Amino acid sequence: MPETTPTDAVPDPSDANPAPGADQSPDAPTRELALSDLRDESQLPAARSDLRHFLPGLEPERHVTDWGRSELVEGVVDRTVYDFLYHYWFRVEVEGIENVPADGGALLVSNHAGALPPDGMMIAKAIREEHRHPRPLHIMVGSTLKGLPGLSMLIAKVGGVPAHPANVHRLLFDEHQLVLVFPEGRNGTEKPLKDRYRLRRFDQWNFVEAAMRARAPIVPLAVLGTEEAQPIFAHVSLLRRLTGLPRLPITPTFYLPAKLRVRFLEPVRTDDLGDEPWNDRARMQTLAADIRALIQENLLEMVAGRGSVWLG
Amino acid sequence: MHSRRILITGLSSSWGGRLAQALEREPEVEAIIGVDSRDPRHELDRTEFVRVDTQHGLIRRIINAAAIDTVVDTRLVVDPLAAPLGLAHESNALGTANILAACSGDGSPVRKFVFKSSADYYGCEPGDPAFFTEEMARPHPPRTAIERDIVDAEERVADFAARNRGTSVTVLRVASGIAVEERTSHLALLALPMVPTILGFDPRCQFIHEDDIVGVLEHAVRYDLPGVFNAAADGVLALSEVISLLGKPMLPILPPWGTSFAAAQLRRTGLRVPVEMLRQLRFGRGLDNRRLKAAGYSYHYTTREAVVRLRAHQRLRPLLRSGAEPYQYERDVEDFLRWSPSVQSAPDGGEGRWKPSPAELAQLQRTLQALQADQSPAPRSWDLGAGGPPLASYDDLSGDEVIEIVASLEADALEALARYEASHLARRTVLAAIERSLSRQRPSGAAS
Numbered sequence: 001m002p003e004t005t006p007t008d009a010v011p012d013p014s015d016a017n018p019a020p021g022a023d024q025s026p027d028a029p030t031r032e033l034a035l036s037d038l039r040d041e042s043q044l045p046a047a048r049s050d051l052r053h054f055l056p057g058l059e060p061e062r063h064v065t066d067w068g069r070s071e072l073v074e075g076v077v078d079r080t081v082y083d084f085l086y087h088y089w090f091r092v093e094v095e096g097i098e099n100v101p102a103d104g105g106a107l108l109v110s111n112h113a114g115a116l117p118p119d120g121m122m123i124a125k126a127i128r129e130e131h132r133h134p135r136p137l138h139i140m141v142g143s144t145l146k147g148l149p150g151l152s153m154l155i156a157k158v159g160g161v162p163a164h165p166a167n168v169h170r171l172l173f174d175e176h177q178l179v180l181v182f183p184e185g186r187n188g189t190e191k192p193l194k195d196r197y198r199l200r201r202f203d204q205w206n207f208v209e210a211a212m213r214a215r216a217p218i219v220p221l222a223v224l225g226t227e228e229a230q231p232i233f234a235h236v237s238l239l240r241r242l243t244g245l246p247r248l249p250i251t252p253t254f255y256l257p258a259k260l261r262v263r264f265l266e267p268v269r270t271d272d273l274g275d276e277p278w279n280d281r282a283r284m285q286t287l288a289a290d291i292r293a294l295i296q297e298n299l300l301e302m303v304a305g306r307g308s309v310w311l312g
Numbered sequence: 313m314h315s316r317r318i319l320i321t322g323l324s325s326s327w328g329g330r331l332a333q334a335l336e337r338e339p340e341v342e343a344i345i346g347v348d349s350r351d352p353r354h355e356l357d358r359t360e361f362v363r364v365d366t367q368h369g370l371i372r373r374i375i376n377a378a379a380i381d382t383v384v385d386t387r388l389v390v391d392p393l394a395a396p397l398g399l400a401h402e403s404n405a406l407g408t409a410n411i412l413a414a415c416s417g418d419g420s421p422v423r424k425f426v427f428k429s430s431a432d433y434y435g436c437e438p439g440d441p442a443f444f445t446e447e448m449a450r451p452h453p454p455r456t457a458i459e460r461d462i463v464d465a466e467e468r469v470a471d472f473a474a475r476n477r478g479t480s481v482t483v484l485r486v487a488s489g490i491a492v493e494e495r496t497s498h499l500a501l502l503a504l505p506m507v508p509t510i511l512g513f514d515p516r517c518q519f520i521h522e523d524d525i526v527g528v529l530e531h532a533v534r535y536d537l538p539g540v541f542n543a544a545a546d547g548v549l550a551l552s553e554v555i556s557l558l559g560k561p562m563l564p565i566l567p568p569w570g571t572s573f574a575a576a577q578l579r580r581t582g583l584r585v586p587v588e589m590l591r592q593l594r595f596g597r598g599l600d601n602r603r604l605k606a607a608g609y610s611y612h613y614t615t616r617e618a619v620v621r622l623r624a625h626q627r628l629r630p631l632l633r634s635g636a637e638p639y640q641y642e643r644d645v646e647d648f649l650r651w652s653p654s655v656q657s658a659p660d661g662g663e664g665r666w667k668p669s670p671a672e673l674a675q676l677q678r679t680l681q682a683l684q685a686d687q688s689p690a691p692r693s694w695d696l697g698a699g700g701p702p703l704a705s706y707d708d709l710s711g712d713e714v715i716e717i718v719a720s721l722e723a724d725a726l727e728a729l730a731r732y733e734a735s736h737l738a739r740r741t742v743l744a745a746i747e748r749s750l751s752r753q754r755p756s757g758a759a760s
Contacts, residue, residue: 051602051603051605051606054602054605054606055602056546056547056601056614058547059547059614059616061616062547062549062553062616063553064549064550064553066442066443066516066547066548066598067442067516067548068514068516068548068550068596070550143438143439143440144438146438146439146595147438147594147595148512149510149511149512149513149568150512150568151512152512152513153512153513153514156514156516157514161442162438162439162440162441162442164439164440164441164442165441166441166442166443166445166448167441167442167443170442170443170600
């Protein structure tokens with residue numbers, strides 16, 4: 001039996017890709033982590049070597065990305081609904097758009113309010129309209145929405161992605177995309193009008209972990225006006241239980257024409273926090289609390305400074 | 313390749329049969345033994361088929377008797393349409409246990425175990441990540457019998473891997489296959505003239521072409537890939553995209569609420585949409601296939617290309633159905649062709665002209681490689697071990713016989729053969745044939 005089989009070893013695919021030496025190069029993030037302590041809580045893809053070179057590209061014949069986002073549908077919705085809402089209904093004003101990085105992954109963190117909040121789509125539209133490098137924005141939406149007929153289909157087509165730490169990580173780290181999260185999650189959308197502009201507890205502070213692991217900056221932002229655009233007066237829990245919907249608030253079924261203001265704040269770097277900052281739970285919690293305080297502070301400042309709810 | 317004596321379970325599945333065909337071409341593979349409870353559907357040259365159910369403990373005897381070093385377990389029933397449910401469970405649970413038992417133990421010759429699992433391991437829930445990676449344990453408990461079987465089987469395999477450190481264990485979580493000869497829920501649905509979907513949902517789906525299933529299995533046999541690997545083609549398509557690629561109308565007749573009730577009504581019309589499929593039609597699933605790519609495998613087809621090929625197949629099927637007879641396994645004929653002394657010693661000329669069987673050819677190629685590496689002197693009489701029927705010593709072959717073989721040899725082997733022939737018998741006809749064959753191969757070899 002000849003022993004001259006050079007193919008015994010697994011072929012090194014790095015021959016085709018010149019720079020996969022993630023573990024050697026000093027500036028690349030070290031992706032080897034002791035996951036034993038994280039596995040229980042974290043659903044992030046753990047202990048993966050840098051596989052970005054193997055990311056499949058989008059075939060030119062396709063119009064829907066692997067995330068289910070459709071250029072076609074997004075374009076149509078953008079030209080009709082978004083355009084109208086952005087320019088005429090909410091008359092969105094944007095501050096600090098330069099704080100959104102022009103390339104690389106970045107995690108946008110925003111406050112969240114209203115039964116079916118318009119903030120996500122208006123932030124996406126603001127980046128498309130005002131930014132010097134318009135970029136698509138991937139909006140993390142609650143996974144309960146994935147179970148709703150019609151809406152689930154539409155949300156995915158216009159750039160909504162089910163909120164999952166692994167999704168955030170893939171978008172930030174592997175695909176260098178802009179991701180928008182609402183860390184208040186459902187708490188924010190269930191908030192009644194009397195609690196307006198008071199940020200709820202950050203339900204999912206593992207967004208900080210996702211950004212740290214991806215070494216992506218966090219851009220906090222404050223949105224003013226969504227609380228009045230679709231105020232929630234009360235909740236009917238009996239109806240909710242009967243219909244099986246995630247929530248059933250008493251709210252106007254359409255958006256009121258409140259003036260919307262979006263303020264992008266200074267990015268918070270996460271790549272200068274040491275080697276594996278995500279192992280330090282306390283530190284992540286502190287960072288999340290800092291970001292929450294920053295957004296809250298800016299919100300209150302904007303509320304204090306505004307003349308009218310409807311005219312701005 | 314470390315694997316030389318290979319056992320394939322599930323030989324009659326399209327990937328099992330085609331894997332055997334692919335391995336038959338490898339000269340280093342000495343023995344391929346396939347087991348299944350049904351007859352194989354692929355024409356096989358040197359693979360030996362043993363009809364045995366995996367429920368029984370006979371596998372162990374086969375493994376020990378044939379000194380199997382690699383077991384490729386493709387038998388797991390992962391689709392509810394593939395087998396009756398009770399039977400599937402029996403085969404899945406007992407079969408996995410039996411095969412693993414046969415491979416474990418101190419005396420076991422098995423050094424590698426390749427297990428074909430399914431992406432249904434991950435299930436399908438609204439809270440799932442968009443791309444499952446291999447480390448993600450199943451986030452929710454299994455919902456159906458088939459899913460439970462898959463999870464159980466993987467647990468058993470993981471347990472086996474932990475106990476048998478000396479055995480390299482590969483688990484392949486294969487996405488829904490575009491394997492047109494198989495009965496799968498996806499293909500059954502996509503084969504309908506109008507594809508029923510759930511109103512208000514457009515799930516993401518990812519497939520893998522049959523060629524890639526075979527390719528992945530072969531890759532796992534050829535190289536050592538310990539661990540779990542997702543096997544799914546590049547690209548995750550929306551179901552609407554898939555259906556429009558197939559050139560069919562989408563028919564959202566299943567209501568979003570009371571879907572299983574509607575599916576039960578559909579069953580009366582003869583269309584069975586299993587529960588797993590209903591969840592797929594609602595939430596969809598995507599796999600991260602990069603780990604396998606990093607392990608050196610490159611997929612032949614993307615999901616889109618696989619769907620395009622499915623369309624071609626669906627369009628051509630009615631035209632070709634009446635054509636060629638499908639292959640049918642005839643045990644007596646296969647045995648005769650493999651083992652009859654008459655086949656092996658058929659005289660020259662006429663219909664029964666001597667031809668090297670693939671097993672003999674593989675032997676010859678191996679010997680020639682050894683010759684080329686100067687490891688053995690003249691191949692006076694070849695040590696044939698248990699790899700197949702003995703081939704007569706080279707010098708005893710007539711010129712015509714050698715010329716027969718020459719056509720199927722690689723360039724390196726040809727050169728080695730030319731050197732040997734020149735220094736021994738130096739038959740002019742043989743040398744000329746080698747020269748012709750070499751000149752045919754060289755330009756193409758240089759071009760590639």
